[in-house]
Amino acid sequence: MNPDVLVAVFLTVITASTPLLLAALGELVTERAGVLNLGVEGMMLMGAVVGFAVTLTTGQWGLGVLAAALAGAGLALVFGVLTLTLVANQVATGLALTIFGIGVSSLIGAGFVGKPLPPLPRLAVPGLSDLPVVGRLLFGQDLLVYLSLVMTGVVAFVLNRTRIGLVLRAVGQSDVSAHAIGYPVIRIRYGAVLFGGVMSGLAGAYLSLAYTPLWVQEMTAGRGWIALAIVVFAAWRPGRALVGAYLFGGITILQLYAQGAGWLPVPSQIFSMLPYLATILVLVIISAGPWRRRLDAPACLGKPFRPAA
């Protein structure tokens, strides 16, 4: 295959994978602290609509990205108050977050449908960005792509090599013991939930500012749920979340190319089903294969905790 075509394909794979990676990293940290937030889809939608609206009205994409992160964090805070302070059921609250996010984002976005926006500016390093093949791949991405890759390393480092990471994992493995030793379980979980919200908000902003610089109702199309599946696939490890996100990004792009090129005489909807079917297949393989023993989900995942006074 022509290297230029290959580069073009990989560039689009990056754009499809970046939102998945951002959201999956956030949820990974949240779940490592023992909290299951099923509201990723809702937080991404809020990030997408707020990021788009702020960028369009101010003309400043930096403000838009920041506002998207805050919007994600805002919804995450609601989730935190309900599940951590008021000890509500995490599954139900997460679903509520998604339903609410879909509604509010459509409400806010009603006036922004169909308005165009220039995509996020890409890095341009004189000389380097013009290199053949690697130039555009390595030195021609936008800020959020680099951020997603840097955050993979940062999350891995913090979780495995720092004290705060150790405490966060302890809280997720045994909230009662962590509380007994004197760690502020609830406060640490709030932090993890908010981090998840910020990352989901950024993932949404990537969709509406870079992937397709538009606002469309429910434009996440299940990516928040796929990010949740990637966390399981990754066995709660950041490095494997990177692999998972690019795997799913690759499948998304593959099916789009297959649709466009007409490789197979089947209706386009069959191709569109692939990412969702692949998610199910991957979950089955992960749960059934020899990896099963090493899945190690955080022991307290989804369980409510309220310290005895």
Next chain:
Amino acid sequence: MAFRIEPRRAPPASLFYLTPVLAVAVTVVLGALLFAALGYAPGATLYHFFVSPLTTVNGLAELVLKATPLAMIGVGLAAGFRANVWNIGAEGQLTLGAIAGGMTALELIDVDAPWVLPLMALAGVAGGMAWAAIPAFLKVRFDVSEILTSLMLTYVAGLLLALLVHGPLKDPTGYGFPQSAMFAPSANLPMLVNGTRLNAGALVGLAVVLGAWLVLARTIVGFQIRVVGEAPAAARYAGFSAPRIVWLTLLAGGGLAGLAGVFEVAGPIGQLVPSISPGYGFTAIIVAFLGRLHPVGILLAALLMALSYIGGENAQVAVNLPRAATGVFQGLLLFVLLASDFLVRYRIRLARPARAAP
């Protein structure tokens, strides 16, 4: 002055069933504030949202028409939620039911017989069950989260319906629109109230709710479902089969969602179109919780949620409120309800300073 929060030993039943009412009231107030913040006159908006649909025969008929699928799906999901089985893909199961029932109707389009409609209903139940059987099998066999699989299958179901109405099932005389032929009269549910869209599906829905009440409250299966959900260890000790409960609750939820799907295409729609339901499968999750997973509560909650759909449409016409306000109201209600549960499980007391010993 300080407050002390302590867990209640036995949450009072009155509070358990009263808090949903309280949650609705709080949500209406929050909704009014939200409408005001968005620049809509809160009084008029609330009136068009919650009151004016109830003042006409047609409005009331639409209320029952929309409450029927919500109540049927809600009781099916509630059985699962009681046992900690989280089927959130009812929307997809509804779609499969509509496809199976609709294809039956199209196959029998030249047949004018009273058994067409029952056959469609059976096909729809089977379609919904088949779609729910996939997460059930994967959960029991491989321990894959039914939350993710049932939801992913919802997207697949939507695409499958799109594929069918754009392709093999497209009406050749339909001017290229992606929709099937209109069903024959024998494949349409009989009307209950002339001049409205209310059909006999509502009676079936009511029977389903009463039947579910009987099963959940009076049979050993209903008891097992509760024990598996509330005390898994005790359930294992008693020898209740958890996989059986997973299968039962998912098939029940899927079957009822499928039936609701048939009733949509055999009722108000009358053909297969790319979009069958305005999110009934998701709203039914809220209905189940708001109704406290109890069939009678679910019936009331379904009526309220149906009102939020009609009210949303009404307010869109009357004061130009975006349609999405319905979703906001529904999500907000679930938040407030979950928060109000705190009052059920915990007691907030004024902490009195301990009196110093003399």
